[in-house]
Amino acid sequence: MMMNMNLTDNDFWEKFGNLRQEDLFFKVHPELIDIVSEVEIKKTECPSCKKDERVSWVWAFDETEYEEPVRDLCRDCELEALSLETGYTLNEKRRAVIDKEWYFINENEASGFKNFEVHDEKSEFAKKTTTEYIKRLLAGEQLNLMMLGKTGTGKSHLSKAIAKTAKHKGKKVAYITAMHLFNKIKGTFNNIHERNRFNEQFKAFDLIVIDDVGMETKKVAEVSWSTSEWTELLNLREGKSNIWTSNFDEQSLSKVIGDRTLSRMYENTIFIENFTGEDFRRRKRINVV
Ligand SMILES: [Zn+2]
Structure with missing residues (x-):
């Protein structure tokens, strides 16, 4: 009954x-x-x-x-359960909004570790090094990665693979080109409120991948502005992990982003520049494994 x-x-x-x-x-x-x-x-x-x-x-x-x-x-108990659920939904929503502004990887894009083609010693080294990098990152280590090399050598592929893996494991991840990043900064000019919002977001990511460093400045007149922005950006990222990729070699890069920026990027950083075929051990820096 x-x-x-x-x-x-x-x-x-x-x-x-x-x-x-x-x-x-x-x-x-x-x-x-x-x-x-x-x-x-x-x-x-x-x-x-x-x-x-x-x-x-x-x-x-x-x-x-x-x-x-x-x-x-x-x-x-029902109210408590409801507020937990609402909090969860809000977080999800906030995450989606931030992804839309900061995470520019197409989910359908086939850029994982599995489909990265190893065809010589250099690509093998790159894959091994990035795999090691993501392991240490996921273990909670603060660590940077810099990948220098010509276009089409797989830098973006590997940096995307890292970003996707980290995000999948629950890390807060941004993936953005340097040009886009600096356009975002330009968008905050004369608006301290917007700039503060930008800074808060920029600081909060566990990992930020900045692709194509050096391409953010097209005009010589902007170089001094952009190098001082880089200083500010690196300050904001203190204690967090970053990945930078660039088509430039070290020398050209230092001209565009400034020596000081570049040497700060060397702190606590793993390097891959075998893409260019140069001897990566030549330079003074903290090196891989
Ligand atoms: Zn109860």
């Missing part, structure tokens, strides 16, 4: 939420209208907090007493 019904169904509660609990009973159990004369509301044990705070119906029929919970949990 007991009828089971999904009482947490939202539509249901929207429709009948205003009724008295007793009246609600007959909406749920229309078959009992002529049979049960009295329904009482009783507080029973909430399965979550174990307090006697869950609302239940109690009624008698055929000299037997029946009891049925109106809700799954007590009011406090």
